[in-house]
């Protein structure tokens with residue numbers, strides 16, 4: 325397999341194009357996860373601890389959005405950001421920023437839904453004790469988030485995994501522009517169709533390694549937390 | 555600053571609590587005053603836990619009123635409760651006890667000293683660094699007792715605190731209750747153990763199917779029960 329040999333060569337020799345693509349992919353997906361955490365954690369906690377009309381519908385919607393097709397999210401963000409769209413004046417389409425926005429839309433439901441579930445379960449368990457200890461609403465949220473931190477890290481890793489592996493949104497809103505918005509997944513798609521297999525396979529190997537590391541980390545966090553916190 | 559208002563006497567005026575169609579407490583009137591421990595007895599499902607939860611303000615009466623020291627709201631930090639099923643936070647034993655003190659105005663050093671002292675009182679000084687959820691049921695119950703004691707409440711509600719404990723631990727908890735009561739903490743405690751009720755009670759409340767059938771000094775309750783149900787309960791017969 326001469327192709328896979330040259331794929332390894334690209335990785336080992338520290339090929340500039342390859343690593344620029346990896347760097348951009350990681351930067352985009354990490355930024356998306358950070359934004360999703362900032363939005364998703366409070367959203368999940370509020371949904372877990374409050375009761376209002378339409379709450380159940382919102383939870384069902386959120387759970388459904390966990391499986392949102394990336395291409396549809398990509399299309400939606402494309403329409404919003406395109407020159408004639410409502411957010412067109414910012415000129416974000418076909419930039420890394422657009423990819424971050426689109427990916428965070430993919431990840432927010434995952435983090436919010438898993439946070440909601442975890443915090444609500446823990447609240448049922450802690451409720452009497454926290455009320456008896458006269459803990460303020462803000463203190464309750466802090467306690468519940470802190471005590472579910474290991475499950476939340478798992479949710480975060482799941483979100484990152486989804487962002488890093490998807491191709492649909494970044495292809496549509498990033499435009500796959502060489503050296504600017506080309507990510508691991510879009511490059512693999514493009515190079516494979518062009519027949520340039522070494523770069524595609526090199527990126528594929530790195531992507532698989534990253535996904536494996538994320539799952540190993542999630543596994544490790546779970547085992548470690550079970551030992552530590554019970 | 556701790557405010558000096560007291561939550562005692564704690565009064566129920568014709569308190570009724572319903573969950574849907576079921577009446578769990580039925581027009582209960584009572585007063586809990588400072589003094590020797592008040593023991594709450596009655597068959598399973600008679601409403602003991604519910605009564606304690608109302609005292610703690612964790613449930614609101616469907617009808618009737620509850621007042622704490624004449625006010626219709628309880629003052630924060632003066633009441634502590636030990637639940638029938640203890641709730642352990644996902645933290646170490648020490649952190650569980652410290653958590654109960656987080657809202658006090660004590661400096662950190664004093665809190666740690668109190669935590670250690672409380673764990674010693676319940677006989678668990680060696681478990682401070684263990685994850686609390688990994689302890690046995692009886693150990694968890696004692697951690698929860700330490701958390702409640704460390705707060706030095708004015709009123710301590712104990713829901714069957716010795717139900718899961720071995721004889722030695724049971725005796726230790728009874729000693730703790732006795733000492734706490736002597737130091738001026740008012741204890742209200744649910745129990746199924748009539749021997750324990752005899753040993754600890756100043757007065758006894760006897761519940762049957764949500765109704766308060768007797769509230770009498772312990773000696774009167776055991777020697778001159780005024781209802782046939784109480785008489786057979788004291789004899790150890792079934793009360794339905």
Ligand SMILES: Nc1ncnc2c1ncn2[C@@H]1O[C@H](COP(=O)(O)OP(=O)(O)OP(=O)(O)O)[C@@H](O)[C@H]1O
Nearest residue numbers: 573576578596597598599600601602603604605638
């Ligand atoms: N949230 C609730 N919804 C419906 N019924 C309830 C609820 N809480 C308590 N009950 C009912 O109220 C009755 C009294 O319950 P409670 O827990 O106060 O009894 P108890 O005297 O503490 O019993 P035990 O000796 O078993 O601890 C029970 O029949 C119970 O099923």
Ligand SMILES: [Mg+2]
Nearest residue numbers: 602603638713
């Ligand atoms: Mg009970």
